[in-house]
Amino acid sequence: MKWSKIAPLMLVSAAIAVSGCGNQAAQPNAGATASPSAAMTTAASQAPVKKLTDVKVVLDWTPNTNHTGLYVAKDQGYFEQEGLNVQIIQPGEGGADAMIASGAADFGVSYQEGITQGRIQGVPIVSIAAVIQHNTSGFASPVAKNIKSPKDFENKTYGGWGSPAENAMIESLMQTEKADPNKVKIVNIGDADYFTAVKRDIDFAWIYYAWTGVDAELRGEPMNMIYLNKYSDKLDYYTPVLATSEKMIKEKPDLVKAFTAAAAKGYQFAIDKPEDAANILIKAVPDLDPKLVMASQKWLSPRYKDDAPRWGEQKRSVWDNYANWMLDHKLLDKNLDVDHAFTNDFLPASSK
Structure with missing residues (x-):
């Protein structure tokens, strides 16, 4: 699984391009009187079955x-x-955001970054819950590369x-760290995953630790991890999130x-x-891989809610900061209307 290749803005670019009855109770013997329990069972079997509403939920990537x-x-x-009645489906070529919108x-x-860029360009998608409270992504490298801080990116090759x-x-x-980004060589590695890339000519790559980092632990391939949110609060954004469309919120709250x-x-x-x-x-x-799923789940489960008052909670400051x-980095051409990009209105008072 190429979870390390979940490129949020790449996914957004793609998104923007696409603007009974029950079993009857046994009948009593002829001439016999039905017992209360039999009568109740018969009545229950004839009660109308509540119709479920069909719902499609699209993933951003392969299941993880x-x-x-x-x-x-x-x-x-x-x-x-x-x-x-929920059906969980895989994204089409246009990406999950396009299918939701x-x-x-x-x-x-x-992802917060995807919804942000999408809304700037008119994609009517809204975040309704943060799956994970803090950004677990960052730049990873094999320990042998000796990349322990952003300054160590100098004279190294990044694969993206x-x-x-x-x-x-x-x-x-x-x-x-007052380092020179011009000294980093940036190479497009296409579909190659982290493990393949760093065995060739790549020194570091952008990954999500909960999957690729845990996988590296299981493989016995230790890595150095530089988390984005360690260096800036603005990079501690919500990734991933659950989202829906403005139309769903308006018509089917x-x-x-x-x-x-x-x-x-x-x-x-x-x-x-x-x-x-x-x-x-x-x-x-x-x-x-069952071992990877189990290890990844143990690592990630406490991070879903983390320090939030309830699972799914989103802060306006996080959306505004990112x-x-x-x-500031010219990834947007105008300000985001933050208050329409996310909502906590549909979260239950408590996840318990």
């Missing part, structure tokens, strides 16, 4: 532990309890996917509330019972 709460909510019946999916997994955001991130971190409530239960389950949650994801997606950072 960012998505565990959704799979738990489906497996444990939390979605059904809210009257929802167009209505091809009712809900989906997105060609997004302007990468250059801005590298420059921003290096400036905190009760549905948005029901989905968010069930998802919150799913993620709270993953917080409280990481091993059980991991097994649910493994059962749902048997192609995943939008200003993007504007």
Whole structure:
């Protein structure tokens, strides 16, 4: 799985390009009088079955532990309890954001950076919950490369996917240590993953530790990790988030509330019972490496909620800070209307 290749702004660029009845009780013997319990069973079997509302949820990438709460909510019946029949689907070529904005999916997994850039260009998508409270991404390198701080990027080769955001991130971190970003060689490695790239001519790459970092631990390939949020509060943005469209919020607010409530239960389950949650994801997606899923889930579960008062909570300051950072680095051409980019209105009062 190439989780390290989840390039938020690359995904956004793609997104912007696409603006019964029950079983009857046994009949009593002829001439016999039905018992109260039999009568109750018969009545229950004839009671109308509540119709579930079909809902599509699109992932941002192949299934991984960012998505565990959704799979738990489906497996444990939390979605059904809210009257929802949820189908979890993979993104099309246009990306998850485009499917959410167009209505091809009712809900989906997105990123703060993606929603920010999308809304600047008119994509009507809104974040309704932060999956993880703090940014777990950063620049990783094999220990042998001796890259322990942004200053050590000098005279090294970075392997990426060609997004302007990468250059801005590298420059921003290096400036905190008065290092020269012009001394970094940037190479587009396409679809190559971290492990393949660093065995060739690449010194460091941008990854999410919860998957690629944990995978490196399991492989016995130690790495140095430089987290983005260690060097700037503005880079401690929400990645990933759950999102929906403005149309859904306006026309079906009760549905948005029901989905968010069930998802919150799913993620709270993953917080409280990481091993059980991991097994649910493994059962749902048997192609995943069970050891990686289990280890990743144990690492990530306490980070879903972290220091927030409840799972999913989003702060206006986080959205404002990152939008200003993007504007300062010319990744946006105008200010973001922050108050329309996210909402906490649909979160339950508590995830418990």
